[in-house]
Amino acid sequence: MPGRGTRSACAFCIHNAGRSQMGAAFLTHLAADHVEVCSAGSAPADTVNPAVVEAMKEVGIDISTQKPKVLTPEAVQSSDVVITMGCGDTCPVFPGKRYLDWQLDDPAGQGVDAVRPIRDQIEQRVRGLLAELGIPATV
Template sequence: MTENATKPTVLFVCVHNAGRSQMAAGYLRHLAGDRIDVLSAGSQPADQVNPVAVAAMAEDGIDIASQEPKLLADAAVRRADVVVTMGCGDECPFYPGRRYEDWVLDDPAGLDIDAVRPIRDEIRARVRILVDELG
């Protein structure tokens, strides 16, 4: 693990930090509690979290309404043990010693709740696997 040797840090990155990465961060906070530090960011952050993503997560009992999209910074990548990208292409800096995963998921931007639910469910399944792997 990097600077914080007591627990791993996971960084979720997507372009706008408004949908996929926010849902993944919400699930990781919910499922791992304080065992894993959670960060999320975007290469081109939106003004607000996607309201349909907020609604989809609320259906599963997780509140991400207070989250705000953040700009991806080198410091966040350096702090992370695991960097999960979701459609940000080559815009995410690469540092040796980090575990990188690229989750290919549809972007929920502009979709209705019925189309966002399967994306949410896939994110939940992948986050559960990640929690199990990180202990």
């Protein structure tokens, strides 16, 4: 995969209000312009989880203007890497895509203290993915 130019990745979870928002934010922040990033959910919430916004702000990433989006087959088809974070069978599967299923606790209804370890796990996994793709993390 390295050397093929810009990659694309999409992070999905049910409500697109927590895990997938953090995953997309870390991908955007750490990969700069080397990865086109999207996130979506199979049943999007109305807003991003405030505890998630706060936890991300603590590491210098502002996602306060992000809005949950609905998962579309086109989003999956246009991605090289599809990261699922709890959307189960509702995420469409297309041949030729690389799927990663990251089993992470759901931050829904949790305070910032419970969200921090989830945030940190997502950051570690994003850094690992970037290393596998041969994309240096910017920070």
